[in-house]
Amino acid sequence: MVFVKAQKSKAYFKRFQVKYKRRREGKTDYRARIRLINQDKNKYNTPKYRFVVRFTNQDIIAQIVSASIAGDIVMAAAYARELPRYGLEVGLTNYAAAYCTGLLLARRVLKMLEMDDEYEGNVEATGEDYSVEPAESRRPFRALLDVGLIRTTTGNRVFGALKGALDGGLDVPHSDKRFAGFSKDSKQLDVEVHRKYIYGGHVAAYMTTLMEDEPEKYQSHFSEYIKKGLEPEGLEEMYKKVHAAIRADPTVKKSEKQPPKEHKRYHLKKLTYEERKARLIERLNALNAAGAGDGDEDEDDE
């Protein structure tokens, strides 16, 4: 038996107020966005930059974005998918890769603004809290961290990206409370632990544990690492090389792929009115022919 009472009436739909589109999609936190975008009115058109960090299942996206009424403008972007160019091929979404992506974005932006000589940042990643000091001629590039909808727990990868950007030379207001290695009991950042995370030490430790205890799981889990011949001890060296390569050439490389001349169609093409009418006539004809042989001919003009 159908329970008619549970239906939503027409009145319900008439009064229903939809949330903003990006809220319905669950992608934007408007409360946070207002606070990030709002510029002091007595600064007029001065842009307020956000350092946006987002994680997908296989990629890290770091962007410097400023807001405008027509739409947000991305000044510079860095993706973890670009890291193979600098020598990092596996583990593209871990804490160390997030650090590399943040670093890449920072160097890219500074190079774009021709500030990269003034603001070297922290060349040797030690894991301790580093903030850019203002140089003589220009003030450092300031951006505000935009984490999106993630839960900001201690040791989250967004803070890895944040650390990369800070060491790259950007001025992002922060505290060290959420970096990996911060201990709640002693209320201090354990620099050694943070440094370990930046160089993939936590991954290396897991690799050695698995190699001893569960070799099959090690084979399946770290298959890409094994294919590339990466040993747990060599990870730190590799990351150091990647950091150096990033600092050497952070410019964007245009991909040589041509955009396809005809776009691949992902869904069925919508029929036009005439096509739909023609289809209907065909179907009716077919029905009439299949049904009783002497059906009416009038139905053809439907």
Next chain:
Amino acid sequence: MPAGHGLRSRTRDLFARPFRKKGPTPLSIYLRTYKIGDYVDVKVNGSIHKGMPHKFYHGRTGRVWNVTKRAIGVEVNKQVGNRIIRKRIHVRVEHVQPSRCHEEILQRIKRNDELKAEAKARGEVISTKRQPKGPQTLASW
């Protein structure tokens, strides 16, 4: 007990948000810039409780005389008894809209400048004055 004349008295409907527009305010409100001398309309956004003007100013238009971190200073005319006073209030940007009262004049200025430049190039003298609509001729009936 009598009704009372508090700050927000009699504003139940005036400050209410429109139908199906409750909740978060659009971000473009925060991205607009105002310069001193602009004309703005004061329209209260009931969901933002800070920096609200008094209900008298709802619907008034004035000029910007001050710009601070989050608010705009607006100069509005108010009739008090037998005179009109220029009152200066500070209002948060959520309660303010750029006014279109001045738009027509600004467009006309731009257009007239163009016409004058063209005429100068041609060597003519033109009048860009607006002419009032004259008496209707038989033809227009």
